Amino acid sequence: MTLVEVLVLGLVGASVFFSFVAVVGFVRLPDVFARAHAASKSETLGALFGLVAAAVVFGVGAETVKIALLAVFVLVTGPTAAHAIVRAATLAGATPWTRDDATHDGTETGAEAGVEGGDAS
Numbered sequence: 073m074t075l076v077e078v079l080v081l082g083l084v085g086a087s088v089f090f091s092f093v094a095v096v097g098f099v100r101l102p103d104v105f106a107r108a109h110a111a112s113k114s115e116t117l118g119a120l121f122g123l124v125a126a127a128v129v130f131g132v133g134a135e136t137v138k139i140a141l142l143a144v145f146v147l148v149t150g151p152t153a154a155h156a157i158v159r160a161a162t163l164a165g166a167t168p169w170t171r172d173d174a175t176h177d178g179t180e181t182g183a184e185a186g187v188e189g190g191d192a193s
Contacts, residue, residue, distance in 0.1 A: 076128060083125035090118030103169040104161045112154030119146045 097110025120143055127139045 080125050080128050083121050083128065087118045087121035087125060090114045090121060092118075094118060102173075104166055105158055105168045108154040108158045108161075112151045116146060116150040119150070 091114070094110055094114035097114060098107050101107045101110055123139050123143045123146070127136045130136055130139070
């Protein structure tokens with residue numbers, strides 16, 4: 073294996089890792105605010121690692137310039153989209169999750185479970 077191949081494998085591995093962290097965060101985190109944070113931070117970093125890996129494979133040339141423009145696009149649109157989603161959620165009346173929103177045994181309270189008027193038990 074050449075040094076370039078090792079570098080590309082490392083970059084692709086980092087891309088997969090951060091993308092996987094974003095997916096796990098999106099699935100496991102409790103509200104739109106935390107999910108938007110996971111998606112904007114980790115997925116942006118994962119996408120950038122993937123683009124850098126592609127730039128290393130292509131080398132110097134027109135393709136690398138296009139990849140650099142894609143990287144700038146990802147850096148601008150990912151966090152901007154997360155900000156717009158969080159702002160829309162705030163304007164719609166969503167509130168951030170707190171530890172008080174869950175009971176001591178880890179189950180949801182009635183409001184989060186879709187039952188109006190408090191605790192479901």
